[in-house]
Amino acid sequence: MSAQTLDINLSLLVPEILISLLAMALLLLTAWRSDAGGQKLVRMISAIGIIVVAVITLGSFGTMTETTFDGLFINDAFSVYMKLLLFISTLFPLVMSWDYLVKNGIDKGEYQVLSLFALLGGMIMASSGDFMTLYLGLELMSLSIYVLAAFRRDDVRSNEAGLKYFILGSLASGLLLYGITLVYGNVGSTSFSEIHAHLASGAHLGESLSVGIILILSGFAFKIAAAPFHMWSPDVYQGAPTSVTAFMGAMPKIAAFAGIYRIFLDAFIPLFHEWGMVLKLLALLSLAVGAFAAIAQTNIKRMLAYSSIGHVGYALIGLAAGNQAGFEAVITYLSIYIFMNIGVFCFVLMLNQDGIGEEIEDYKGLSSQRPILAFVLALFMFSMAGIPPLAGFIGKLVIFKAAVEADLIGLAAVGILFSAVGAFYYLRIVKFMYFDTTESQFGMTVSPISKAVIAITSAVVIVFGIFPGALLEWVAISVKPFIS
Amino acid sequence: MVEQLTFYLFALVAVVAALRVITARNPVHSVLFLVLTFFSMSGIFVLLGAEFLAAILIMVYMGAVAILFLFVVMMLDVDFTQLRKGAINHLPLGIAVGIVILVELAAVAMNLHLSGEVNPALVEQVPNTMAIGKILYTKYLFPFEIASIVLLVALVGAVVLTLRKPRPGLKRQVISEQLARTREQSVEMKKVASGEGA
Incomplete structure (x- = not known):
């Protein structure tokens, strides 16, 4: 490695550099201006900064695949598309939680700074071309979110959530690292393209390589909370501040799936017959846990945690299908999922007030007092359950289509069965809102930002449900780098 | 030898x-x-x-x-003895899981083929501190920078989770006040009747 052949093209890193500069500048700003006005400034600048960087990133969508730092960093249509999803799933939870943060006394500038660093970690994962970059991106993201989960440090549950997430997340990182070392020991490289070349060359592959791959998959299953690695998720979802739960339900999952695509489709695709089996098992278990465990929940955050385990199960069916349709379906599913997730959490944040907490029964009789709110929340619930003509239906449709194309008819049938079971607990909320009465008053004022977030997310859920063409087209472009 | x-x-x-x-x-x-x-x-x-x-x-x-x-x-x-008491209950399960993992890894290790090839980079007579330094600041500059941001996040996180704003009733050391103390402020003379001082 001589300095002459050094391959550094910083222009590809512009979004990452801007986000890290933004985060560091806000860190200084919040240290100097810790009064209410300064915090407001930090909130505004972080939101505007994300939008600006998102627009800059959008400019390079659909362009050629470019790499820098000898392939450590990849910029292609997939990375750009995933980064846009990451921006959305960071920006919306940030802006809709402004009131919540102030109300709970945790409106500190570090909240925004850590969210931005988590976003940066996710962006690096989406662009990684090597285990080194991928792992560091993952750690950057996880570490920031551990702290965010414990951000309400006077609250025992929040502390518990942060600690639990940290310990189990460290265990997952350990599994992942061990897997990476086994792969490196067999192949002699951490670069995805070199691993792919080695595997495709038909050279002798040791048994320990398979163990390595399984360990890497287990590590990621922890991060996306796929059963049987989901144990942490309900407790952490419930204990963390609701604004962090909204963030955690979308952003890290997008980043982890981006990492899975990078590792498994860039590097390990020649061994699909080995890890495809494991994916099927993970998908099946996640569907079962997501469908049955959610029924018994009384806390809406716990219910949404189980629901997200179920959603991950559907996404994994698409990955287990192992065909082009499957790879596209997963990204379509995730794109729709984040909007539904953000929308529902916006309601949970907004309705949170004295006497109306996080219990599902608290939503009884919402429709009689706030008919519009109840209608939109019902819309999200129908979409989550996968009822046409909403976007949630399109997500499930493309997944099952891909599974049937790949002759996974059994898995598709089980998935449809579980989505029928899952519909029960989504529709139970609708039943509470429309057919039950309550004494409590839903007198909360809805801030313009919450209105805007709900309007945007519900519009996406309706529009992509009726006209999914544009979304499917973008996803097809984004997945193209893996197909060739 | x-x-x-x-x-x-x-x-x-x-x-x-x-x-x-x-x-x-x-x-x-x-x-x-x-x-x-x-x-x-x-x-x-x-x-x-x-x-x-x-x-x-x-x-x-x-x-x-x-x-x-x-x-x-x-x-x-x-209290570590207290911690150990609970650990005994989980010991059988822990040992069982440990043995399963050990057997699995041993099965893998049995099939391990260690080739006798030596990486030429290791044979090169460059001090490895220099070799690591060279590659760290060229090819792996990007991961190196991310690692520095990870450390920054760890630092920020530790401060966020532990630093508290001064609460009312909190006693802080003010050195100038300590130095400005006079004998009259700090020493009180009391007359104690003989035999009654305890």
Whole structure:
């Protein structure tokens, strides 16, 4: 490695550099201006900064695949598309939680700074071309979110959530690292393209390589909370501040799936017959846990945690299908999922007030007092359950289509069965809102930002449900780098 | 011959000290044995010609990490015997899981083919500190920078979770006030009747 052949093209890193500069500048700003006005400034600048960087990133969508730092960093249509999803799933939870943060006394500038660093970690994962970059991106993201989960440090549950997430997340990182070392020991490289070349060359592959791959998959299953690695998720979802739960339900999952695509489709695709089996098992278990465990929940955050385990199960069916349709379906599913997730959490944040907490029964009789709110929340619930003509239906449709194309008819049938079971607990909320009465008053004022977030997310859920063409087209472009 | 003897000496000390880390009753002793393990391992690294790793192990792990552990163990009032009581209940399960993993890994290790090839980069007569430095600041510059941001996040996170704004009733040391104290402010003369002072 001589300095002459050094391959550094910083222009590809512009979004990452801007986000890290933004985060560091806000860190200084919040240290100097810790009064209410300064915090407001930090909130505004972080939101505007994300939008600006998102627009800059959008400019390079659909362009050629470019790499820098000898392939450590990849910029292609997939990375750009995933980064846009990451921006959305960071920006919306940030802006809709402004009131919540102030109300709970945790409106500190570090909240925004850590969210931005988590976003940066996710962006690096989406662009990684090597285990080194991928792992560091993952750690950057996880570490920031551990702290965010414990951000309400006077609250025992929040502390518990942060600690639990940290310990189990460290265990997952350990599994992942061990897997990476086994792969490196067999192949002699951490670069995805070199691993792919080695595997495709038909050279002798040791048994320990398979163990390595399984360990890497287990590590990621922890991060996306796929059963049987989901144990942490309900407790952490419930204990963390609701604004962090909204963030955690979308952003890290997008980043982890981006990492899975990078590792498994860039590097390990020649061994699909080995890890495809494991994916099927993970998908099946996640569907079962997501469908049955959610029924018994009384806390809406716990219910949404189980629901997200179920959603991950559907996404994994698409990955287990192992065909082009499957790879596209997963990204379509995730794109729709984040909007539904953000929308529902916006309601949970907004309705949170004295006497109306996080219990599902608290939503009884919402429709009689706030008919519009109840209608939109019902819309999200129908979409989550996968009822046409909403976007949630399109997500499930493309997944099952891909599974049937790949002759996974059994898995598709089980998935449809579980989505029928899952519909029960989504529709139970609708039943509470429309057919039950309550004494409590839903007198909360809805801030313009919450209105805007709900309007945007519900519009996406309706529009992509009726006209999914544009979304499917973008996803097809984004997945193209893996197909060739 | 001397090299082999040195290796066995360091290896023996490392293994015994590592065992003592988990068997010592006093947690402070555990940490000290950990330091000894690190030191023996760094000796083995020197024998292997990896002087950079040896130096890092001594500076970072012995100098910083182990001492930090020592501080934590000494300052936190944790009743370790209480912790151990609960651990006994989970012992059978823990041992069972450990044995399963051990058998699985052994099965994999049986099939391991270690080739006799030597990486040419290792044979090169470049001091490995220089080699690592060169590659770290060129090819791996990007991961190196991310690692620095990870450390920054760790720093920010630690401060966010522990630093508290001064609460009412909190007593702080104000040095100027301490220095400005006069004899009249601090000393009170009392007359005690003889035989009644207790």
